[in-house]
Amino acid sequence: SAVISQKPSRDICQRGTSLTIQCQVDSQVTMMFWYRQQPGQSLTLIATANQGSEATYESGFVIDKFPISRPNLTFSTLTVSNMSPEDSSIYLCSVAVSGLEQYFGPGTRLTVT
């Protein structure tokens, strides 16, 4: 498996502002992903963070709203831009180990007021 950390663990933000979430892994991984989990719901894939190139976004998610960086094989950031209350959710990064098994970070609980 992999040890995954996220910062911040939680935040309360005003609408219209942006928050950048960091994900750090203790070993180099090929694939990193960002998910959103709204209260009581399942996990929805936002995008695949590609090292050295633009992220690949899922339907319904766009780069202007959720810009992602992946400067190396152990680190990625997700920014939630121009936030509204609908963006209140838990954001989780995930990494693929050995190509198949996927593990999750502890999540960032975001509340937008």
Place this chain on the structure above:
Amino acid sequence: GENVEQHPSTLSVQEGDSAVIKCTYSDSASNYFPWYKQELGKRPQLIIDIRSNVGEKKDQRIAVTLNKTAKHFSLHITETQPEDSAVYFCAAKSGDDKIIFGKGTRLHILP
């Protein structure tokens, strides 16, 4: 793209009895099927997985079965215990390496 359906959404079983959660997937190219357990306020944890070239896999009280022809896979928990209470998610890894999740099953173990 891949679509994963999961049933039931809620399941209550008596402690000591068995629990079964069923999922179907749509993409015949999917080749990896993990199951995650998520306790309240915690991250999803990978508890067992199965690859498309295997029909069944067991790990102590947990087993998974896969029927590729029918595109069904199931999680079986035997001799359930209070600590098994959680939300369980099935998932499928499609040909483009993305893991798509079912909607989850909230499992209650009754004393």
